[in-house]
Amino acid sequence: MATNSKFIGYIDEALEKSREAALSHLLFTYRGIPYPVTMCTSETFQALDTFEARSDDIVLASYPKCGSNWILHIISELIFADSKKKYEYPEFPVLECGDPEKYQRMNQFPSPRILATHLHYDKLPRSIFKNKAKILVIFRNPKDTAVSFFHFHNDVPDIPSYGSWDEFFGQFMKGQVSWGSYFDFAINWNKRLDDENVKFILYEDLKEDLAAGIKQIAEFFGFSPSGEQIQTISAQSTFQAMRAKSQETHGAVGPFLFRKGEVGDWKKLFNETQNQEMDDKFKECLAGTALGTKLKYDSYCQA
Template identity: 85%
Template sequence: MTDKSKFIDYIDEALEKSKETALSHLLFIYQGIPYPITMCTSETFQALDTFEARSDDIVLASYPKCGSNWLLNIIIELIFAVSKRKYEYPEFPVLECGDPEKYERMKQFPSPRILATHLHHDKLPGSIHKNKAKILVIFRNPKDTAVSFFHFHNDVPDIPSYGSWDEFFRQFMKGQVSWGSYFDFATNWNKHLDDENVKLIIYEDLKKNLVDGVKQIAEFFGFSVTEEQIQTVSAQSTFQAMRAKSQETHGVVGPFLFRKGEVGDWKNLFSETQNQEMDEKFKKCLAGTYLGAKLKYDSYCQA
């Protein structure tokens, strides 16, 4: 079995579990946050507490549907550019997903290990902070995030679907979706965005200037790459390039993970009332914060 197929096998297994799971049974609560029972278990969370991070681990943090697969792709291309070594996934890369024995196996993996996560900053294992592993966190405007999350739930065969966009929106605003509230996640991470081992990337900025984003990411993680390599990595990391190879990299969910990648898709689904509700929520949680300013909400979320 190739390592790539371990990644795909994990996804297939999760989809198989999803098949038998009704939407109402999809979530379980761990330390106040809902997670999907098809991907996470409380035993795995308990084991995660003792996970031993290395200082050269590459941590990619995001709320679901905010661009984590994009960052994964960029990092893998950068590793390849520098070492000509194709990064293999010996485990599913989302840190909190999998069986509790996963962390024991991960001790054997060569550096750098890529650890993707959808956890709040204060829910990460303590060793990540203690060993000052570098954390790249990506955020996307909340309206497009919600719409992308909805489509993912309702388009992927076997994942429990919502009755309607309105129903999903209600649950999203209450934080009763996988990995909980976007706004709780955002306010939690906002407190740590100026920590020396944390760097913030905004999805919309990456979309606007991919080359500059790739350059910043390479610098942050200390990859010494040439201008030419930056261009190559960027070309391999466009939405079209990732979508074209998505079946090979992500199996059946690939084409659904890379659905549109557009900015402003929310305009197709949001009602006037929903717009107002989210504008209020944004104002209450993020207005006046560092992250709030970086998200350029007025540019991207006003009709």
């Protein structure tokens, strides 16, 4: 991903607001879901309802800490391979973050526009479906997602910290964290995984075979990179490569966005009771569903 002053400027502004926010005042609720006051507003959500999507918009949906920055980088590299133009983010790429006038400005942007989002399927603007924009949905196993989310909160100097992992885990399981419950997000997207314009990709599969994942993403969005270009993008998109450039691409928050990227890091923090609680929640919400199978829970979430 090219260095982007808009991206870095927005993050710096959000961190500045975070410095003044107490943890108990970090969230506000809009249509039943908590969002961070430092990045979202009710006015922006109201304006988002009227956002006009295009059929060639590239929509990337994920719960927080499931690899969205990784996928954003891969997509911008695919655009570069296709057009030889570096993709610049004229706005912060998370659709629901920013000021209400953002969507008017976005009308002027050239195609393809990259729209990342952490919203549930049914909270997206209707025009995305009406105009048949393609949506790539990225999922990561819930235990590693929770641990990554906790470290992000507690490692970034200006974001309000939790007193302990146990405190964060309790809030995560109740859905009282930014963008709400992982499981509600998953249940909502599970209903739409078979839609013609929706493609599912698993974080852990990308870790295992990045080149194969990049090829699938390219095919879904209609890019035609050569085998050599796929290998080049793959080499530039490893976790290590992205971490090494993270300060340049994402500013002060970069090293925290690309902390470890490991599969199985949850084993260092989860205790037996928490393991059982998460396993029970997974069974209750996703056992027997298409998404439940795709997440390979038994492979990645059993001690």
